[in-house]
Amino acid sequence: MNRHLTGLFLLAAGLCAAYEAKAQKTYEEMELLTVNEQVTTVITASEPVRLVDISTDKVAGDQPLDNIIRLKPKEAGHEDGEVLAIVTIVTERYRTQYALLYTTRMKEAVTDKEILPAEREGYHNPAVSMSTAEMTGLARRIWNSPAKIRNVASKAHRMTMRLNNIYAAGDYFFIDFSIENRTNIRFDIDEIRVKLADKKVSKATNSQVIELQPAMVLEPAQSFKRGYRNVIVVRKMTFPNDKVLTVEMTEKQISGRNISLHIDYEDVLAADSFDNSLLEEE
Structure with missing residues (x-):
């Protein structure tokens, strides 16, 4: 009986540790998008975007349509693999983060990116009582x-x-x-x-x-x-x-x-x- 209880305790502790590990993330664990100052990276969400945050001023961005974000480095001179910014996208029902990595090779830059279901973290947006x-x-x-x-x-x-x-x-x-x-x-x-x-x-x-x-x-x-x-x-x-x-x-x-x-x-x-x-x- 004691061994059984000990096993249950260890299982619960393992689940809690796994949950805590999942509850936080570093940029190295994020999806990576390669960017270049000569290429516009277009990100498309499946529903209207309510918030976009770009963590540094090294990357310019705008939102031409409800569900589309455009990103581009402001200038050259960065090293290959340098993290220029973290972009956070919040829609009505989920949020997504990408680490933007600079590449000197234009052909490696991402031009079109659709937010995939596996990249979406469920999010209850208090400002949205009913999604579109x-x-x-x-x-x-x-x-x-x-x-x-x-x-x-x-x-x-x-x-x-x-x-x-x-x-x-x-x-x-x-x-x-x-x-x-x-x-x-x-x-x-x-x-x-x-x-x-x-x-x-x-x-x-x-x-x-x-x-x-x-x-x-x-x-x-x-x-x-x-x-x-x-x-x-x-x-x-x-x-x-x-x-x-x-x-x-x-x-x-x-x-x-x-x-x-x-x-x-x-x-x-x-x-x-x-x-x-x-x-x-x-």
């Missing part, structure tokens, strides 16, 4: 679901804009809307805006409009001929009954057609009743 992948998945399911709201619509320029659904999931509202174009003129989308505005404005009162930045717009389509449907995701909010949530679409053409959908607070409150049914749908 999760958000897109829910929005797509809503886009494919039938309309449950039939009484919220507006008309302009022989077009009808309708609210199909409002879902609440996590910290976000998912606003599902569609537009029917009954003209023969294609609508080229300039922008889609979400605003919080006064319901009624008297001539003596200044209107207060608050622009809301969508967390995501599902469909990237730039134009449509007859029908259009999209899902916009905005952070949950409360607002007084004298305000309305407005989704506005404007056109690029000289004619400048625009159409807006006004959503009352009562409709937004109704979103809570859809939350569980959305998450349970297959």
